[in-house]
Amino acid sequence: METARTGPTHAAQRDTDVETPPRPPHNARAAGEQAARTPGQRAGLTREAVLATAHELLTERGLDGLSMRELARRLGVAPNAIYSHVAGKTALVDDLLDEVLAAVETPDAETNDPTSGLTRIMTSTYRVLLDHPDLVPLYLARQGARGPNAQALGEVMFAQLAQAGITGSAAHEARRVLIVYTIGFAALATPTASDASDDRPLSSAELFGNFTAGLAWLLNGIMSDA
Amino acid sequence: METARTGPTHAAQRDTDVETPPRPPHNARAAGEQAARTPGQRAGLTREAVLATAHELLTERGLDGLSMRELARRLGVAPNAIYSHVAGKTALVDDLLDEVLAAVETPDAETNDPTSGLTRIMTSTYRVLLDHPDLVPLYLARQGARGPNAQALGEVMFAQLAQAGITGSAAHEARRVLIVYTIGFAALATPTASDASDDRPLSSAELFGNFTAGLAWLLNGIMSDA
DNA sequence: CAGCTATATTGGACAGCGTACAGTTAACGA
DNA sequence: TCGTTAACTGTACGCTGTCCAATATAGCTG
Numbered sequence: 001m002e003t004a005r006t007g008p009t010h011a012a013q014r015d016t017d018v019e020t021p022p023r024p025p026h027n028a029r030a031a032g033e034q035a036a037r038t039p040g041q042r043a044g045l046t047r048e049a050v051l052a053t054a055h056e057l058l059t060e061r062g063l064d065g066l067s068m069r070e071l072a073r074r075l076g077v078a079p080n081a082i083y084s085h086v087a088g089k090t091a092l093v094d095d096l097l098d099e100v101l102a103a104v105e106t107p108d109a110e111t112n113d114p115t116s117g118l119t120r121i122m123t124s125t126y127r128v129l130l131d132h133p134d135l136v137p138l139y140l141a142r143q144g145a146r147g148p149n150a151q152a153l154g155e156v157m158f159a160q161l162a163q164a165g166i167t168g169s170a171a172h173e174a175r176r177v178l179i180v181y182t183i184g185f186a187a188l189a190t191p192t193a194s195d196a197s198d199d200r201p202l203s204s205a206e207l208f209g210n211f212t213a214g215l216a217w218l219l220n221g222i223m224s225d226a
Numbered sequence: 227m228e229t230a231r232t233g234p235t236h237a238a239q240r241d242t243d244v245e246t247p248p249r250p251p252h253n254a255r256a257a258g259e260q261a262a263r264t265p266g267q268r269a270g271l272t273r274e275a276v277l278a279t280a281h282e283l284l285t286e287r288g289l290d291g292l293s294m295r296e297l298a299r300r301l302g303v304a305p306n307a308i309y310s311h312v313a314g315k316t317a318l319v320d321d322l323l324d325e326v327l328a329a330v331e332t333p334d335a336e337t338n339d340p341t342s343g344l345t346r347i348m349t350s351t352y353r354v355l356l357d358h359p360d361l362v363p364l365y366l367a368r369q370g371a372r373g374p375n376a377q378a379l380g381e382v383m384f385a386q387l388a389q390a391g392i393t394g395s396a397a398h399e400a401r402r403v404l405i406v407y408t409i410g411f412a413a414l415a416t417p418t419a420s421d422a423s424d425d426r427p428l429s430s431a432e433l434f435g436n437f438t439a440g441l442a443w444l445l446n447g448i449m450s451d452a
Numbered sequence: 453c454a455g456c457t458a459t460a461t462t463g464g465a466c467a468g469c470g471t472a473c474a475g476t477t478a479a480c481g482a
Numbered sequence: 483t484c485g486t487t488a489a490c491t492g493t494a495c496g497c498t499g500t501c502c503a504a505t506a507t508a509g510c511t512g
Contacts, residue, residue, distance in 0.1 A: 037461070037462070038461090038462070038463095038505075038506075039461060039462040039463070039504060039505040039506065040460080040461065040462075040504085040505035040506020040507060041460085041461065041462085041505085041506060041507070042459095042460055042461070042506085042507055042508075043460075043461065044460095045460075045461085067497085067498065067499085068498080068499060068500080069497085069498075069499085077461075077462090078461065078462050078463075079499085079500085080461075080462070080463090080500075080501085080502095081460070081461050081462075083499095083500070083501090084459075084460050084461070085460090088499080088500075089498095089499065089500090137366065137367040140363065140366035140367060140410075140413055141363040141366065141367055144414070169432070173432075173436045173439065176414060176436065177411075177436065177439075177440040179414070180407065180410040180411050180413070180414045181406070181407055181410060181440075183410060184366070184406040184407060184409060184410025184411075184413075185403075185406050185410075187366055187406070187410070188370070188402055188405070188406045206395070206399075210399045210402065210403065213399065213403075213447070213451075214403040214407075214444060214447070216447070217443055217444050217446065217447025217448070218440060218443050218444065218447075220443065220446075220447065221439070221440070221442070221443025221444075221446065221447075222443070225439075263490070263491070264476075264477080264490090264491070265475065265476040265477065265490060265491040265492070266475090266476035266477020266478060266489080266490065266491080267476085267477065267478070267489085267490065267491085268477085268478055268479080268488095268489055268490065269489075269490065270489095271489075271490085293468080293469065293470085294469080294470060294471080295468075295469070295470085303490075303491090304490065304491050304492075305469095305470085305471080306471075306472085306473095306490075306491075306492090307489070307490050307491075309470095309471070309472090310488070310489050310490070311489090314470080314471075315470065315471090453512100454511100454512085455510100455511085455512080456509100456510085456511075456512095457508100457509090457510080457511095458507105458508085458509085458510095459506100459507085459508085459509100460505100460506090460507080460508090461504105461505085461506085461507095462503105462504085462505080462506100463502105463503095463504085463505105464501105464502085464503090464504105465500100465501085465502080465503105466499105466500090466501080466502100467498100467499095467500100467501105468497100468498080468499090469496100469497075469498065469499100470495105470496100470497085470498100471494100471495090471496100472493105472494090472495085473492105473493085473494085473495105474491105474492090474493090474494105475490105475491085475492085475493100476489105476490085476491080476492100477488105477489085477490080477491100478487105478488090478489080478490095479486105479487085479488085479489090480485100480486085480487080480488100481484105481485095481486085481487100482483095482484085482485085482486100
């Protein structure tokens with residue numbers, strides 16, 4: 001796959017004689033093209049493009065498929081170029097994780113039924129997580145996301161719990177239980193690994209019912225504590 | 227993928243360990259010594275030694291600290307030598323995970339209170355997991371263990387559920403919920419990452435109460451379904 | 453418009469990883 | 483005693499994340 005260089009002309013690196021190559025006017029990042037750029041030239045990379053392509057690569061090729069080098073290849077860029085836009089691979093993944101959480105639907109702040117509000121948050125989170133199966137193990141390995149979206153979600157949950165009269169450490173407990181349960185369930189529902197552990201794979205509908213049942217039990221317990 | 231083909235590497239599946247044959251008593255594994263061995267000489271490595279050192283290395287230096295090369299270094303052996311005893315790194319970790327589960331305490335088969343029986347299993351699992359914090363993310367990433375110990379545990383859970391009149395797909399659901407909840411909770415209870423997400427770290431006692439509360443809610447719901 | 457500075461990008465490199473291949477030798481059964 | 487088998491080493495390949503110095507471009511200042 002590599003060494004597509006074979007270029008008729010300059011395979012030389014430090015050559016440097018005039019010979020200005022045709023400069024791409026609007027550039028636009030090439031999909032599969034190899035970068036024919038000399039050191040100083042811009043590629044028009046943006047942080048958003050990096051994140052988007054990384055996300056795409058991750059959901060497409062899995063966690064092991066996400067490497068800085070492959071990412072750079074897709075962006076038509078040298079691997080190091082990425083480091084001008086993200087601090088490193090772990091930072092990249094962190095941002096990715098938080099980005100996904102933006103899609104979680106939260107109830108209106110005025111909803112006066114905390115149980116249904118929390119159900120909505122958690123089921124939406126569950127669905128969002130299932131939309132990105134390859135991210136789920138990462139949430140787990142990192143014990144949840146820590147970015148602004150994650151933080152905001154946590155606040156909404158607190159608000160709902162407060163409406164149910166649950167505050168302080170009890171609220172922390174309840175929130176933790178709900179988060180753990182939801183992420184964990186998404187993890188087990190995710191069919192990445194050879195999940196033929198013991199029986200036929202459950203359908204996603206079955207799993208979802210499964211999830212909501214357990215969620216209802218938890219919420220029931222939480223509310224009855226208040 | 228590990229393939230692990232090539233005739234010689236057979237690595238003996240775990241089962242029934244026959245008696246340990248005479249080992250080179252001196253030698254043993256050198257702590258910091260450098261291997262002064264020429265190609266054909268034996269190092270007295272055993273599968274158990276490999277697993278034990280790997281376990282030690284993992285809990286000591288974390289997941290990123292566990293590398294075949296560092297493991298070999300500790301064993302006083304060339305990296306490839308390990309492949310005579312385990313099929314590859316992933317197999318090694320799989321065995322590690324299952325090994326730990328052997329410590330989970332299960333109720334007597336005759337216990338006639340499924341709720342307390344399941345509580346016992348899950349709390350014991352929780353404690354065992356917390357004893358090996360650095361393994362927990364691995365359980366999650368792999369969605370639980372799949373070795374014989376894990377399988378046996380699953381069977382015991384089924385037996386308890388059956389005593390409560392829960393069988394078939396309902397039993398599968400319930401078991402999945404319980405496993406997810408337990409592993410997930412252990413994950414969030416594990417303080418590996420900078421867990422200063424929002425508030426002071428809960429004490430382990432708080433977390434344990436937290437865990438048992440949610441567990442009780444789940445079991446309550448499960449049993450009320452039967 | 454010229455000049456300066458900040459920075460996006462490249463080639464190259466480093467250290468480390470998992471593991472395959474091909475030898476060399478010790479242990480073991482015949 | 484010999485032949486086979488398994489453990490072990492040396493070496494090497496292709497991969498990884500990331501740093502460094504050089505370079506050309508973009509944007510700002512004048």
